[in-house]
Amino acid sequence: MARVKKQPPMSKDSLLPMLAGHVLAHGLGQASLRPLAKAAGTSDRMLLYHFGTKEALIADLLAFLAKAYAGALDAAMGSERAHTRAEVIARILAQGSAPQMQPFMALWWEIVAGCTRGISGYQPAAQAMMDELLGWLEGQMPADDPDPAGGARYLLTLIEGTMMLGAIGHGDTALQGLLAGGLLPA
Amino acid sequence: MARVKKQPPMSKDSLLPMLAGHVLAHGLGQASLRPLAKAAGTSDRMLLYHFGTKEALIADLLAFLAKAYAGALDAAMGSERAHTRAEVIARILAQGSAPQMQPFMALWWEIVAGCTRGISGYQPAAQAMMDELLGWLEGQMPADDPDPAGGARYLLTLIEGTMMLGAIGHGDTALQGLLAGGLLPA
DNA sequence: AGAATCATGTAGCGAGTGCTACATACGCTT
DNA sequence: AAGCGTATGTAGCACTCGCTACATGATTCT
Numbered sequence: 506m507a508r509v510k511k512q513p514p515m516s517k518d519s520l521l522p523m524l525a526g527h528v529l530a531h532g533l534g535q536a537s538l539r540p541l542a543k544a545a546g547t548s549d550r551m552l553l554y555h556f557g558t559k560e561a562l563i564a565d566l567l568a569f570l571a572k573a574y575a576g577a578l579d580a581a582m583g584s585e586r587a588h589t590r591a592e593v594i595a596r597i598l599a600q601g602s603a604p605q606m607q608p609f610m611a612l613w614w615e616i617v618a619g620c621t622r623g624i625s626g627y628q629p630a631a632q633a634m635m636d637e638l639l640g641w642l643e644g645q646m647p648a649d650d651p652d653p654a655g656g657a658r659y660l661l662t663l664i665e666g667t668m669m670l671g672a673i674g675h676g677d678t679a680l681q682g683l684l685a686g687g688l689l690p691a
Numbered sequence: 692m693a694r695v696k697k698q699p700p701m702s703k704d705s706l707l708p709m710l711a712g713h714v715l716a717h718g719l720g721q722a723s724l725r726p727l728a729k730a731a732g733t734s735d736r737m738l739l740y741h742f743g744t745k746e747a748l749i750a751d752l753l754a755f756l757a758k759a760y761a762g763a764l765d766a767a768m769g770s771e772r773a774h775t776r777a778e779v780i781a782r783i784l785a786q787g788s789a790p791q792m793q794p795f796m797a798l799w800w801e802i803v804a805g806c807t808r809g810i811s812g813y814q815p816a817a818q819a820m821m822d823e824l825l826g827w828l829e830g831q832m833p834a835d836d837p838d839p840a841g842g843a844r845y846l847l848t849l850i851e852g853t854m855m856l857g858a859i860g861h862g863d864t865a866l867q868g869l870l871a872g873g874l875l876p877a
Numbered sequence: 878a879g880a881a882t883c884a885t886g887t888a889g890c891g892a893g894t895g896c897t898a899c900a901t902a903c904g905c906t907t
Numbered sequence: 908a909a910g911c912g913t914a915t916g917t918a919g920c921a922c923t924c925g926c927t928a929c930a931t932g933a934t935t936c937t
Contacts, residue, residue, distance in 0.1 A: 514883080514884065514885095515884090532808055534720055534804070534808075537923075537924065537925080538925065538926085539923080539924085539925095547885090548885080548886075548887095549924095549925080549926085550885075550886075550887090550926090550927090551884085551885070551886095553925080553926065553927090554884075554885080558925090558926090559924095559925060559926090610807065611804075611807040611808060614800060614803045614804035614806075614807050615804045616859075617800045617803070617804070617855060617858050617859055618720075618797075618800035618801045618804045620800075620858055620859045620860070621796060621797040621800050621858045622718055622797060628859060628860050631861075632859060632861060635856070635859060635861050635864070639864065652871050654867075654871075655867055655868065655870065655871025656871055657868075658864050658865070658867045658868030659868035659869070659871040659872040660868070661852070661856070661864065661865075661868060662849055662852035662853055662856060662864075662865045662868040662869065662872075663848055663849060663852055663868075665851070665852040665856060666847070666848035666849055666850065666851040666853075666855070667848055667852075669851045669852070670821070670847070670851060672806055672807045673802075673803055673806045673814060673817035673818060673821060674806070674814050674817075674818055675818060675821050678821070678844050678847065678848075679844070679847075679848045681840075681841055681844045682841065682843075682845035682846070682847060682848040682849075683845070684841065685838050685840075685841025685842055685845045686845040700913080700914060700915095701914085701915095723893075723894065723895080724894080724895065724896085725893080725895095733915090734915080734916075734917095735894095735895080735896085736896090736915075736916075736917090737914080737915070737916095739895080739897090740915080741914095744895090744896090745895060745896090
């Protein structure tokens with residue numbers, strides 16, 4: 506008779522990638538146990554068995570996503586430095602508006618919203634992602650930049666403002682602002 | 692005998708302020724009909740009677756909040772112009788981080804997140820609020836500014852980036868960036 | 878072999894969700 | 908007075924939510 510296929514026991518580590526995929530596709534707010542379980546090929550019962558609580562699951566998931574984001578940044582990171590601050594901005598905006606980053610951006614704003622509501626686990630994840638991005642930015646600053654650390658923070662602020670304005674359909678406004686600030690080629 | 696107090700019939704206009712109060716206090720994501728109704732002194736039944744659908748209620752509510760935000764801006768708007776761009780930023784950051792604006796900021800990021808998820812009614816409200824803020828900024832630009840329109844957009848981008856970084860607990864990073872950009876007094 | 882632990886399935890609970898059906902007051906027009 | 912449209916109360920439906928109780932294979936330890 507046909508033996509039942511013996512699958513290796515699932516674990517947090519094996520579940521998190523699939524959970525992350527579902528959350529990236531469908532959003533954090535609508536993530537409830539049963540759909541998450543279905544996406545991971547299990548039951549809500551098992552998710553709670555492994556993570557203990559939905560809250561803990563989300564916290565673990567956000568931490569995982571932060572690491573995944575860091576990995577994505579590493580992969581997209583060009584090794585050679587830019588020559589001007591405008592070039593740095595152009596690179597990161599191009600990367601941030603790439604189609605494959607879109608789900609990540611959609612998730613990002615939900616994380617920010619969660620931070621302001623004080624939901625546990627959101628702020629550490631958000632800070633980790635921002636630290637990663639800031640680190641990348643510092644590495645990308647032109648070699649002759651007079652103030653790489655401060656400049657990276659300045660650019661980060663502009664970039665995040667641009668992203669937000671883009672998210673609400675005010676992208677043009679941000680680009681005009683960058684232009685007026687001398688950070689885009691006319 | 693005691694006559695029953697005859698209250699005037701409720702309407703969208705009389706309900707929206709109370710609904711807005713509840714949403715500002717408790718967030719948009721957790722806003723379900725029964726708590727909303729309780730906050731407005733009615734029943735879920737009546738909310739649906741007046742708004743037709745929860746989705747329509749939220750859309751109306753966001754439009755109302757956009758108008759309320761415009762009113763708050765008008766009220767907080769100093770009539771005299773600033774003298775430098777740094778002064779403009781300082782003013783708006785001071786106003787944006789005031790305690791009474793905090794619930795509004797928390798709501799704001801939920802709205803942004805809703806925009807990226809394409810939920811109907813969010814984007815128009817967000818754009819209306821941003822238009823309002825941009826208009827205020829333009830009016831605040833120094834009289835001798837070489838490019839008030841572009842400058843206002845530049846400052847808006849920086850301000851929103853600063854707000855976002857502040858929301859996730861990276862406020863210092865943004866301030867260092869503004870400093871490096873010459874937009875804060877050293 | 879027997880016992881204990883791990884991993885998983887089935888079933889359900891109590892609460893909350895948006896929404897609806899039905900009944901019924903009230904005020905207005907005729 | 909009769910009828911009618913507006914406004915409101917009560918009750919409920921079908922569903923989803925996070926979570927739990929209970930049972931049972933599978934694995935590992937003694």
